[in-house]
Amino acid sequence: MNNENTAGACLQSPQDCQKLAEMLFPHVEKSPADYEALYPPRPLPEGAKVTRLGPSPTGFIHLGNLFGAFADERLAHQSGGVFLLRIEDTDDKRYVEGATAIIIDSLRFFGINFDEGATPDGEKGAYGSYTQSQRGPVYQCFAKKLVAEGQAYPCFLTEAEIGEIRAEQEAAKLTPGIYGKWARSRSLSLAEISQKLAAGLPYVIRLRSDGDMSLPEEQIRRFEIEDAIRGKLSMPVNDQDTVLLKANGIPTYHFAHVVDDHLMRTTHVVRGAEWLPSLPIHIELFEKLGWQPPVYCHTAQLMKIGEDGNKRKLSKRKDPELSLDYYRRLGYHPAAVREYLLTILNSNFEEWRLANPEADIDEFAFTTEKMSNSGALFDLAKLNDVSKEVLLHISAADLADFLLAWAKEFRPELVSATSFFADRAYLERVLDIGRAGSKPRKDHIYAQQMVENISYFFDDMFTVEEEMPAEAAADAAEIISRYLASYDHADDQETWFGKIRQIAADLGYAAKPKDYKKNPQDYKGHVGHVSTVIRIALMGRSQSPDVWEIQQILGESRTRERLSRFA
RNA sequence: GGCUCUAUGGUCAAGCGGUCAAGACUCCGCCCUCUCACGGCGGCAACUCGGGUUCGAAUCCCGAUAGAGUCACCA
Numbered sequence: 156m157n158n159e160n161t162a163g164a165c166l167q168s169p170q171d172c173q174k175l176a177e178m179l180f181p182h183v184e185k186s187p188a189d190y191e192a193l194y195p196p197r198p199l200p201e202g203a204k205v206t207r208l209g210p211s212p213t214g215f216i217h218l219g220n221l222f223g224a225f226a227d228e229r230l231a232h233q234s235g236g237v238f239l240l241r242i243e244d245t246d247d248k249r250y251v252e253g254a255t256a257i258i259i260d261s262l263r264f265f266g267i268n269f270d271e272g273a274t275p276d277g278e279k280g281a282y283g284s285y286t287q288s289q290r291g292p293v294y295q296c297f298a299k300k301l302v303a304e305g306q307a308y309p310c311f312l313t314e315a316e317i318g319e320i321r322a323e324q325e326a327a328k329l330t331p332g333i334y335g336k337w338a339r340s341r342s343l344s345l346a347e348i349s350q351k352l353a354a355g356l357p358y359v360i361r362l363r364s365d366g367d368m369s370l371p372e373e374q375i376r377r378f379e380i381e382d383a384i385r386g387k388l389s390m391p392v393n394d395q396d397t398v399l400l401k402a403n404g405i406p407t408y409h410f411a412h413v414v415d416d417h418l419m420r421t422t423h424v425v426r427g428a429e430w431l432p433s434l435p436i437h438i439e440l441f442e443k444l445g446w447q448p449p450v451y452c453h454t455a456q457l458m459k460i461g462e463d464g465n466k467r468k469l470s471k472r473k474d475p476e477l478s479l480d481y482y483r484r485l486g487y488h489p490a491a492v493r494e495y496l497l498t499i500l501n502s503n504f505e506e507w508r509l510a511n512p513e514a515d516i517d518e519f520a521f522t523t524e525k526m527s528n529s530g531a532l533f534d535l536a537k538l539n540d541v542s543k544e545v546l547l548h549i550s551a552a553d554l555a556d557f558l559l560a561w562a563k564e565f566r567p568e569l570v571s572a573t574s575f576f577a578d579r580a581y582l583e584r585v586l587d588i589g590r591a592g593s594k595p596r597k598d599h600i601y602a603q604q605m606v607e608n609i610s611y612f613f614d615d616m617f618t619v620e621e622e623m624p625a626e627a628a629a630d631a632a633e634i635i636s637r638y639l640a641s642y643d644h645a646d647d648q649e650t651w652f653g654k655i656r657q658i659a660a661d662l663g664y665a666a667k668p669k670d671y672k673k674n675p676q677d678y679k680g681h682v683g684h685v686s687t688v689i690r691i692a693l694m695g696r697s698q699s700p701d702v703w704e705i706q707q708i709l710g711e712s713r714t715r716e717r718l719s720r721f722a
Numbered sequence: 723g724g725c726u727c728u729a730u731g732g733u734c735a736a737g738c739g740g741u742c743a744a745g746a747c748u749c750c751g752c753c754c755u756c757u758c759a760c761g762g763c764g765g766c767a768a769c770u771c772g773g774g775u776u777c778g779a780a781u782c783c784c785g786a787u788a789g790a791g792u793c794a795c796c797a
Contacts, residue, residue, distance in 0.1 A: 211797055246796050314795085330724055331793070359795055368724085390726065401795040408797050432726060432792040455728090456791075498746085502735060505746060527735080534733055537747050594761045624757095652756070659756090668756075686756040698758040 167305065171345045176303035178349060179360070183292065183299050190293060194282050194418045203236035205422045207272070208262075209243040209412075214254035216261045217477045218533070219427065219457050225496055226425045226454060228267045229521035236422070240272035241415060242286045245405050261479055265489045282419045287411050294406040297414050297444060298360050298399055306443045307399055309358040310340040311351050333361065335369060338396045357402045364439060366394030378438055383423065383452040383523035393435035409433060413440040416449055425452040428528075452523050457533055486561040486602020490516075490549065491542035498541060501525040513548070543597035551587035554599065555579065558586070561602040569606065575613050584708045585612045588700045596700060611694045612708065617717075619695040624687045626680030630662055634688045636722040637661075644711035648703045659685040692721040 167175065185193075197205060206227040210220060231238035240259065244250055251257075256275035262268070271280030278285050301307035312320075312333065324331045341363060343351075351358070368375060368391060376392045399410040406414070416424060431453050441448040457477070482492055493516060497504045503525050511518070546554065559576065562569045569575050575582070586609070589596035599605050610616035623631045641654045656666040659682040665671035671681035687697050693714065699705065706714045 209797085243797065249796075310795095317794090325723090328723065357795095385727075388726085395793090398795050403795080405795090407795070412797095427791095428727065429791055430797090434726090453727090499734070505735085509746085528728075534747070537734070540747055589759080592760095596759055598759065655756075681756080683756045690757065696758090700757095700759075702756085 167345060169305065172305040173303050175308075175345055175348060176299045178352065179302055179309060180295050180299035183296050185292065185296055187296060187300050190296060190418060194420065197237070197420045199237070200235055202234055203422075204230045204234040205237045205239070205420055206231045206425060207239045207241050207416070207419065207421050208269075209241045209415075210254075210258055211246060211249045212242050212244045212251055212254035212258075213249050214251040214257040216258055216479055218479060219477065221262070221265060221267075221479060221492075222457060222496055222500065223425050223427065223454055224262055224267050225265075225493070226452065226500060226521070226523070226526070227423075230423055230425070230452075230523070231270070232517075233521055237270045238268075239280060239282070239419065240269045240274075240285060241419070242273045242288075243408065243411065244286060244288045245401075245408065245411055247288075247405075264483070265479075265493055285419075287415070288405070290411075290415070291404065293418065294400065294410060294414055295404070298406075298410070301362070301399070301443060302360065304443075305363065307360050307362050308341060308343075309348060309352075310338070310361045310396070310398075311343075311356050311358045312340060330368065333396045334364060334394045335367065338363075341396070359398045359402050360400035361396040362399055362436075362440065362443075364394050364396050366392040366435070366439070368394045378435070380434070380438065380448070380451065383450050384455075384526045385453055385528045388431075388434070390435055393439045395436065397436050409436050409440065413437055413444065413446070417441070417444070417446045421449050423452055423523075424449045425454060428453045428456055452526070453528075454526065455528055482601075483561075484565055484603075486558075486565065486605070487538070487542060488546060488549065488557060488601070491538070491545040491601075494545045495538045495541045497521075498537070499527070502527060539600050542600050546599040547590065547595055547597055551583040551590070554586045555582050558582075558602055558605060562606070565602075566606070575616070581612075581708070585609050588704055588708070598700070611696065611699075612705075614713075617695060619691065621691055621695065621697050623691055624680070624684045624697065626684040627664070627688050630679070630685075631688050631692075632722060633662065634658060634685055635692055635718055638689055639715065639718050639722055642715070642718075644706070644714070648701075651703050655686055655689070656682055688721075689718075692718050 197203075199205070208220075208224050208227055210216065216224075228238050230236070240255075242255060253275075255273050259269070259275065271282070272278065272285040284290050298307060302309075310333070317333070320333070320337050321331045324337070338361070340358075340361070366376065377389055378392055379387060379389045382388050397409055398407050400406055412424075415421075434451070438448060494508075497516065497519065498508075501519070501521055504519060507519050508514075549557075559582075562575070586599070586605070589598070598608055622628070627634060637658045638655070641658070643651075646654070660666045662685070663679045664685050665678040665681040668681040668683050671678050686702065690699055690702055691697055693702065693705065693709070709717075
């Protein structure tokens with residue numbers, strides 16, 4: 156590369172660069188070629204994709220992570236490839252104990268599993284280490300190579316100096332950063348550097364960028380790249396002397412990303428669109444290292460409507476619904492969350508689901524091309540709708556398992572409510588109400604709501620929440636006693652309701668609501684009001700699934716007992 | 723401010739030069755119906771704005787506008 160037209164050009168000879176590299180990295184043992192040999196291209200079939208998730212070890216996995224992880228997982232496993240977990244702990248401030256286990260567990264809960272990488276106890280795979288803090292020598296090796304080639308250099312700028320530079324740049328309305336003439340350490344001679352080193356001054360390793368944004372617009376170099384989600388991308392090349400290795404010797408994200416994804420033979424990098432602006436840095440690094448960049452898949456941000464009415468990126472701090480915990484706490488079934496995520500991940504998924512209502516979700520052919528590239532608003536109403544449909548396809552037994560597991564974790568007081576747990580078969584029957592047949596009920600959305608829905612089935616949660624309907628309140632006791640008198644638990648549904656119609660008619664209510672609507676003056680009310688009285692006596696609420704079915708599950712004695720209180 | 727991305731109903735979103743501009747969710751109405759759900763039918767509701775190119779533009783080009791992202795020794 157020729158830097159003659161750049162202020163702060165490299166004043167050092169190739170020999171000096173070599174010496175500098177040795178001076179800076181005396182302990183590097185392996186050569187780049189050694190690493191290439193250690194991590195050879197993967198023996199995978201044509202078209203198999205290698206993807207990775209690179210969370211920082213805060214242990215906090217949010218919906219955005221899950222969104223991306225899902226894309227990673229599908230891409231890899233659909234193609235017979237590999238999905239690996241790499242812990243990106245280059246920022247020691249963020250480390251949280253046990254984070255790896257939390258990350259793996261949270262993702263597994265949603266059906267996302269890794270083939271390779273970090274695990275709570277050690278590592279799995281031949282391309283490790285998968286923890287960036289343990290890859291020091293690898294980064295050192297390639298930083299050394301760049302220094303030796305004059306593509307990187309030590310920078311001794313202090314925080315204060317950088318602050319001054321920034322202030323100056325801002326005053327002059329220039330792009331802030333260390334580049335061009337502001338990169339003062341670029342032009343240090345070997346002697347000056349060794350002097351500073353000897354004095355023990357802290358330094359970082361910076362990329363010596365080729366870019367020059369101060370050129371007239373026409374002359375600024377641009378690069379083009381094909382993004383698997385966004386299509387052709389065109390932007391100016393990087394001109395910032397980005398930090399590669401921090402003063403503590405740990406790499407920045409940029410450097411670690413390029414080195415790791417090359418050495419781990421990642422084929423597809425799925426990451427949020429917030430990375431787009433630093434893509435030029437990564438491209439320059441891949442070029443200088445002589446490597447082929449991966450296929451980038453920059454996903455849209457999850458958005459929400461802010462207080463000002465505008466869309467904005469979901470934020471961890473302000474938006475509880477971004478936390479996966481939020482869904483677990485409410486008791487959304489993981490299958491529902493997956494289904495919903497897929498509907499916003501791939502625009503043709505809903506159509507596919509309509510055509511294949513019973514198919515396993517993994518049979519859907521996920522593609523990056525069908526991923527939206529504008530920010531999707533998170534829509535709770537839609538999630539709920541999707542969830543209703545998904546839960547319909549889950550057996551009562553599995554639903555009971557799920558509900559019980561949820562209750563143990565989030566509603567321990569229900570565990571002591573013995574009636575809730577006592578009779579497993581009973582719970583399953585309750586959960587299965589009205590779900591058979593061609594027009595099944597879709598009552599269940601999430602665990603918390605389900606408990607609320609079915610609470611009246613359990614004596615210690617049963618309360619009468621509503622008043623008797625005005626039309627029939629005066630006759631309530633009479634209705635109940637007649638109902639009790641005629642009650643036969645063995646009645647089929649038809650004869651059962653026939654009796655209610657009879658009671659209604661005898662007491663001056665229309666046996667058919669339509670008659671009442673036509674001639675309201677002729678009746679006190681209609682059979683609906685009469686059955687509402689029974690409903691409230693039995694369930695404590697005016698709205699519920701079919702009373703006959705409920706009575707069958709409640710059993711005769713409990714049915715009679717609840718009714719008697721109102722007779 | 724620089725750079726970048728994005729722009730179809732309230733939300734998600736088809737559409738790739740000729741469509742009465744799909745569909746889903748929400749909301750409303752009707753039907754079914756003992757309530758509620760479910761289901762069925764129907765309805766409200768959209769191409770950001772200018773210029774071009776073209777016989778013809780939501781679709782292609784240019785510009786404006788708006789929104790978003792990003793400009794750290796965080797990731």
